Amino acid sequence: MAATVDNSLCGRIDALDLSARNKAWHRAMKAAPWRVCADREKWTVQSWRETEGEDLQLRRAKLLACVLDNLEINIHPFDEIVGRPTPFVIGCATAIDVNGDYIPGLLSDGEVALTLDASTTLDDASRDILRESIGVFAGKTMREATERAWESLVGTWARDAEAAKLKDPSLDAAITGQSTSTLSWSKILRVGLRGYIDECQTRIADFIAREDADVSKIYFWQSAVIVLEAVIRHARRYAALAHELASAETDAAQKAHLLKIAEVSEYVPENPARNFHEALQSMQFCNLGKMLENPAQNNCHWGRSDQYLYPFFARDLANGIPLETLASQFADLIGRWGTQTFVTGESQRESHQINFGISSIMVGGLGQDNEDKSNELSYLTLHLIALLKLSSPTVCLRWNKKTPNWLMNKAIRTNLETKGGIPLFENDEVVIGNYVKDGIPFNEAVEWASLGCVYPCLPTRAEQYGAEGIAAFNLAGLLHLVLHNGVDINGKQTGLQTGDPRGFTSVDEIYGALLAQHKYFSHRIFWLGAVARNVQSDYYRTPLLSILGIEASMELGQDLLIPHPDYSLYGMSDRAIIDAADSLTALNELVFKQKKLTLGELLDALDSDFAGERGEELRQLCLRQPKYGNDIPEADELVRRLSEDSAKIIRDYDNAPFRRFMISREGLAWHYFGGLGVGALPNGRRALEPLNDGSLSPMRGADKNGPTAVIRSACAANYSGVSYASVLNQKFSSSILGSDESIDKLVAYTNAYMAADGSHIQYNIIDSAELKDAKANPENYQDLIVRIGGFSAYFVQLSPSIQDDVIFRSEFSL
Amino acid sequence: METAVVTNIQGYSIHDGPGIRTVVFLKGCPLRCKWCANPENLSPAPQVGFLQNLCRGCGRCAAACPNGAIVTDGDSHRIDREKCAGRFACAEACYYGALVRYGEELTSGEVYEKARRDKMFYDSSGGGVTFSGGEPLTRPAFVREVAERLRADGISVCVETCGFVPRSAFETVLDTVDFFCYDLKFADSARHRGYTGAPNDRILENARFLVNSGAEVLFRRPLIPGVNDGDGETEATAKFLKSLGAGGANLQLMPYHRMGQAKYAALGCEYELPELDVADPRDTESVREKYESLGVNCTISK
Numbered sequence A: 001m002a003a004t005v006d007n008s009l010c011g012r013i014d015a016l017d018l019s020a021r022n023k024a025w026h027r028a029m030k031a032a033p034w035r036v037c038a039d040r041e042k043w044t045v046q047s048w049r050e051t052e053g054e055d056l057q058l059r060r061a062k063l064l065a066c067v068l069d070n071l072e073i074n075i076h077p078f079d080e081i082v083g084r085p086t087p088f089v090i091g092c093a094t095a096i097d098v099n100g101d102y103i104p105g106l107l108s109d110g111e112v113a114l115t116l117d118a119s120t121t122l123d124d125a126s127r128d129i130l131r132e133s134i135g136v137f138a139g140k141t142m143r144e145a146t147e148r149a150w151e152s153l154v155g156t157w158a159r160d161a162e163a164a165k166l167k168d169p170s171l172d173a174a175i176t177g178q179s180t181s182t183l184s185w186s187k188i189l190r191v192g193l194r195g196y197i198d199e200c201q202t203r204i205a206d207f208i209a210r211e212d213a214d215v216s217k218i219y220f221w222q223s224a225v226i227v228l229e230a231v232i233r234h235a236r237r238y239a240a241l242a243h244e245l246a247s248a249e250t251d252a253a254q255k256a257h258l259l260k261i262a263e264v265s266e267y268v269p270e271n272p273a274r275n276f277h278e279a280l281q282s283m284q285f286c287n288l289g290k291m292l293e294n295p296a297q298n299n300c301h302w303g304r305s306d307q308y309l310y311p312f313f314a315r316d317l318a319n320g321i322p323l324e325t326l327a328s329q330f331a332d333l334i335g336r337w338g339t340q341t342f343v344t345g346e347s348q349r350e351s352h353q354i355n356f357g358i359s360s361i362m363v364g365g366l367g368q369d370n371e372d373k374s375n376e377l378s379y380l381t382l383h384l385i386a387l388l389k390l391s392s393p394t395v396c397l398r399w400n401k402k403t404p405n406w407l408m409n410k411a412i413r414t415n416l417e418t419k420g421g422i423p424l425f426e427n428d429e430v431v432i433g434n435y436v437k438d439g440i441p442f443n444e445a446v447e448w449a450s451l452g453c454v455y456p457c458l459p460t461r462a463e464q465y466g467a468e469g470i471a472a473f474n475l476a477g478l479l480h481l482v483l484h485n486g487v488d489i490n491g492k493q494t495g496l497q498t499g500d501p502r503g504f505t506s507v508d509e510i511y512g513a514l515l516a517q518h519k520y521f522s523h524r525i526f527w528l529g530a531v532a533r534n535v536q537s538d539y540y541r542t543p544l545l546s547i548l549g550i551e552a553s554m555e556l557g558q559d560l561l562i563p564h565p566d567y568s569l570y571g572m573s574d575r576a577i578i579d580a581a582d583s584l585t586a587l588n589e590l591v592f593k594q595k596k597l598t599l600g601e602l603l604d605a606l607d608s609d610f611a612g613e614r615g616e617e618l619r620q621l622c623l624r625q626p627k628y629g630n631d632i633p634e635a636d637e638l639v640r641r642l643s644e645d646s647a648k649i650i651r652d653y654d655n656a657p658f659r660r661f662m663i664s665r666e667g668l669a670w671h672y673f674g675g676l677g678v679g680a681l682p683n684g685r686r687a688l689e690p691l692n693d694g695s696l697s698p699m700r701g702a703d704k705n706g707p708t709a710v711i712r713s714a715c716a717a718n719y720s721g722v723s724y725a726s727v728l729n730q731k732f733s734s735s736i737l738g739s740d741e742s743i744d745k746l747v748a749y750t751n752a753y754m755a756a757d758g759s760h761i762q763y764n765i766i767d768s769a770e771l772k773d774a775k776a777n778p779e780n781y782q783d784l785i786v787r788i789g790g791f792s793a794y795f796v797q798l799s800p801s802i803q804d805d806v807i808f809r810s811e812f813s814l
Numbered sequence B: 001m002e003t004a005v006v007t008n009i010q011g012y013s014i015h016d017g018p019g020i021r022t023v024v025f026l027k028g029c030p031l032r033c034k035w036c037a038n039p040e041n042l043s044p045a046p047q048v049g050f051l052q053n054l055c056r057g058c059g060r061c062a063a064a065c066p067n068g069a070i071v072t073d074g075d076s077h078r079i080d081r082e083k084c085a086g087r088f089a090c091a092e093a094c095y096y097g098a099l100v101r102y103g104e105e106l107t108s109g110e111v112y113e114k115a116r117r118d119k120m121f122y123d124s125s126g127g128g129v130t131f132s133g134g135e136p137l138t139r140p141a142f143v144r145e146v147a148e149r150l151r152a153d154g155i156s157v158c159v160e161t162c163g164f165v166p167r168s169a170f171e172t173v174l175d176t177v178d179f180f181c182y183d184l185k186f187a188d189s190a191r192h193r194g195y196t197g198a199p200n201d202r203i204l205e206n207a208r209f210l211v212n213s214g215a216e217v218l219f220r221r222p223l224i225p226g227v228n229d230g231d232g233e234t235e236a237t238a239k240f241l242k243s244l245g246a247g248g249a250n251l252q253l254m255p256y257h258r259m260g261q262a263k264y265a266a267l268g269c270e271y272e273l274p275e276l277d278v279a280d281p282r283d284t285e286s287v288r289e290k291y292e293s294l295g296v297n298c299t300i301s302k
Helices: A007-014 A020-031 A039-050 A056-070 A124-137 A142-154 A157-163 A185-210 A216-248 A252-267 A276-293 A310-318 A323-338 A346-352 A376-388 A405-417 A428-437 A475-482 A507-539 A543-549 A552-556 A577-593 A599-607 A612-623 A633-652 A670-675 A707-717 A740-755 A768-776 A800-808 B060-064 B089-093 B108-125 B140-152 B167-176 B189-196 B201-212 B231-243 B261-267 B281-293
Strands: A035-037 A091-093 A111-113 A119-121 A301-303 A360-363 A394-399 A424-427 A472-474 A568-575 A661-663 A729-732 A760-765 A785-788 A791-794 B003-013 B021-026 B047-050 B070-073 B076-079 B099-102 B104-107 B128-132 B156-161 B179-183 B216-223 B250-255 B297-300
Touching: A007 A323, A007 A376, A007 A405, A020 A323, A020 A376, A039 A056, A039 A091, A039 A124, A056 A216, A056 A276, A056 A543, A142 A157, A142 A507, A157 A507, A185 A216, A185 A276, A185 A543, A185 A552, A216 A252, A216 A276, A216 A543, A216 A552, A252 A276, A276 A310, A276 A323, A276 A543, A310 A323, A310 A376, A323 A376, A360 A376, A376 A394, A376 A405, A394 A405, A394 A740, A405 A740, A405 A760, A424 A428, A424 A740, A472 A475, A472 A507, A475 A507, A475 A568, A475 A577, A475 A670, A507 A568, A507 A577, A507 A633, A543 A552, A568 A633, A568 A670, A577 A599, A577 A612, A577 A633, A599 A612, A633 A661, A633 A707, A707 A729, A707 A740, A707 B003, A707 B108, A740 A760, A740 B108, B003 B108, B021 B108, B021 B140, B047 B076, B047 B261, B060 B070, B060 B089, B089 B099, B104 B108, B108 B128, B108 B140, B128 B140, B140 B156, B140 B167, B167 B201, B179 B201, B201 B216, B231 B281, B250 B281, B281 B297
Parallel strands: A035 A091, A301 A360, A360 A394, A394 A424, A472 A568, A568 A661, A729 A760, B021 B128, B128 B156, B156 B179, B179 B216, B216 B250, B250 B297
Antiparallel strands: A111 A119, A424 A760, A785 A791, B003 B021, B003 B104, B047 B099, B070 B076
16 A cells, blocks of 8 residues: 555645534534533433343343433534534533442532543532432442452452552542453444344344353343344434434535435444445444443544545545545544543542543554555544644554655654644554464454553453453552562551561662562452452443454353453553662662662651752762663663563463463553652652653653663663553654654654664654743643643643643753 | 764754764864854863853852862852863762763774664664764864774764864875765855954865865855855855865755853853844845855755
8 A cells, every 4th residue: 555655645635624514513622511411320220220130231231222212312513423422512421330429529519520620510400310320320330349349358458559559540430341442343334233133133043043052142142132223223313313403404505414414324333334424424323332331431442444444435535525525524523532521530530631531543554464554544544633633532653664654754744733642653563463472363463453542452352451440550669668668658568578678788689579569469459350350240241342342242142341261351551660670770879889878878868758958969869870761771771671570470470261461561641640659769759759651761851861862771671572562752842843854854763763673652742931831821722732651631731740740851952 | 092072972963964863072173163052162171061050059069179169159159260170070069960061081982882872763764973073073083983983884974074174184084984064154264264263275175175085075054144144155155166066066054043152151151142143044045045046056954
């Protein structure tokens, strides 16, 4: 494809602006109050009461069907594609049936927090509905059941570890029931939901004819039929509404537009899509069903849309459909999925700092024949992303050695347009290579998609990652435990007693104690994961996500929340490796090599958080010790060693009968959250300050030898050998992209890192002065997007300390 | 093994020749251009710089200096350059980066080892290593030693020069350098002397020698508003370039900027062009067009 790219089409794409409809939506979206709707709750309660005593799989299917048949729907005048989970431009549904009464503020003043700085107030009628729902579901959700099971296994340890920010708080943040990232879009568009229904019916008939044994399979296929039929009926409700609106419409063009919507919604998703418009509309109805099945985990993931949509796109263009029409439809759905909100728990808002549900879209990458598949739709995707200027979706360019420079050049220009981070670059060959090493066949591995930030997943396998809700832990926090004999920041004995820290006589002893804490800690986390998995399927099922998400569900006749030895994958993120390694390097230099301090003196300084003049003196001394990110072999080598030893402990855990844990070191804005669990460190970081952002970025302000030295250190750390993903953020001043030539040089720079097995890189292309001004005058910078360890976010919506972090990161003025 | 005093080895340099380059800045320059943006590279000896804005007035530098060269001045300090012996005890003592060391004596082997580390970027971008300064050809044997080893690794080498060095310096490095960036500050020798402290005849002769030797040369003109951007200068410069034949066909304009000003203050010396405005891009463009109209391929460095 690269060789035959249509340059004139790319030129026409470069000239495209957003359509009038897209712009009308953009204005409405910016102005729209964020709404939380209790409507769905009314129907979950009704259905749950009606199905009392039935099989769980069927109950969950009927619950979704009841919601889809009754939920209030709306079509907005600017809609190219129709379908939203609420009647509002920005809104989300509550899901007490999934997670219990987790919505903070619900029962007190009705003020519901949506993000760090956005909230909404529920009216009395909605609160009454929610109260009733709590009466039905509270105490009976998997989250609550999991916490009870954890308590019986490890007492208060799970809560304590979470309070000390040593493990991820995802469970209380409502990340449950997440098991896959992207629906099987190719199959959905190829066979339509009727094709799925027919296949389920055939399997049921065969089962009966064969007199098979495992009757739960029948329940699964039946549940799938129920939800698939309900999605088709839901689409028809939109068709009917479009007809109704059309008959009252006086504007001829809008009337025709509504009638077209009606025709398309009548046809898809039941039938195979015949063109680009039908494909996008079919996707939206399926995704809508997925969102309403589990609103707490409603991420809208595109996967490889430039691949499965390309035939529709190319055929429509050949048939004379204007490029502008296709672009407008595409932009509508990108924008809609990028602005989907969800109700979050407090700790998720702290740890993720995101405003919208995570949506992700891929461009480029290798195909089944091991050739790069970048095409004009990849190019259009980047172009529309630059025009939309949204913080979501995350856009991932699948870099490989055959990625064409025309796509790379557009990608760097898109970074400049969006002020950075979009798209990020992730190494196709590293990800595919890791999957193949883990026993996944190439033909599956090559279709990987990113889950949100940079976490890769396979559309063909269930991802049990989020379902455990415990999938990350904090190596800087573990070092804190070592330096306090297992006592955490809150004074609790959360860790192993590895001995009086003042008694250590070498850095090797401390390193050994760190690995001992790691094993103690990670194994407990894995136990918690196993408990969560066991509990989950007793309380919850996702028939629609299963049937449309994982193709194997059909043959297995099994909901994907029931773990499968082959099809379930497990992930873990071991974070803050750089903080821990730099701290050990500094400690070794100061105490054991240069002997400038005794260990006791250093520990006293840390415990006082470098208080007083002497404390500041010691902190400066700590800061001046060798740091990762400067191409200093000793510092980088310790990062590599800790990376590999940490990976080994995780990989060695026997997860039988399931697959071993995969490691993916993504970042989010977690470094801020994780820092709250860590006292002062020997690398010179003060207590409770943010940790390093990303998993492979240097300590902030410590990378003094320029960007190429950071890259060389990153290569030396060699995360790619053990981790599917690792996040390296680099901030460049926009002055480096002042000319076509300098854009080509950043392309060459990116290519060089990736060719050396770098797994991920993303750029912030921003001036410090601009960021400071944005902090002082947020009203003038509503559109300013920055990257925080894998996510884009609106700068002005970040907390002040994260804003300072972004400003502080050493800027390479070139 | 040759040595040289190096102030900086800067990776990801994208305005100093083709591709991504590492620039090695050597200390010492025979000219004294009034607009010089790298005043720390004028003197051949290491120097200490003091960045007032980073000073927190802790006094550790004064305590560390064996010669009493740090003078307390209210809440802050200044350096008594007469007393400073260049031992950098103050810079070692400073926690805040307010006292910096300009220049460190390195062997050609040490510079080679550092400069070659970015080979992955040179290969992907068609880049390489550039010697700059100061005037790198004040140390031609050093440049030659490093360049020979870099070229043996397949790394291209560029030298940025003011041209005001003996011809023998060019002869020493000629076969180890891939191309030169060669400054032509004035066509008019008297004005050259007025603004740089030296006449330009040797510079013009060396330019001709270099072109006639078959070296690849990009001529560059630091464009100082109101100083060397007038029509008379432009016409005379174009005439000289055209007299060089095909080898003199290309000129790059380097728009004036004031980024070096802070370093003058750090070194405790005076910046003589403080009133000058930075170049207006429109004026630079019109100068570029003038050169083009005179038959010179002219670009602007960005």
